[in-house]
Amino acid sequence: MDPFFCNERVVQNGVPTNQFITRKLWDVGNTAPYGHRGDLTTITEAILHHAGEARAQRERFAALPKELQSEIVEFLKQLQVLPNGAPREITDRQLKHLLRNQKGVTAQE
């Protein structure tokens, strides 16, 4: 049992707390912190806390040289879902402002 993942305490939609559904990654770049309680601040930490069925991927990532790990993380950081109407390029400050002023966030066309 990983202390950061697989630590759900609340039964949600009838799914047992020891059953985990693979999380989507298409917004991973702007959904930090990670884990049920937001204990993990970086994507690297999140990858390194995989276990069980994802252990092989975790080990392969951990075995890569730091530069290649950084390239993967940089790629993953680009996977972001922006609010409707957001420009194609956006600063963190603009993004925070847009998110504050919009309730629902959906994928941009």
Ligand code: HEM
């Ligand atoms: C390079 C491959 C992978 C990357 C980069 C990755 C990345 C991530 C990240 C960043 C999270 C945290 C999401 C969040 O808390 O918001 C996560 C969660 C999760 N991932 Fe992966 N993952 C990978 C492969 C896998 C594989 C192969 C599996 C399963 C076979 C898997 C199963 C899960 C599950 C079940 C969670 C949620 C854990 C929980 O709810 O406690 N992942 N992953």
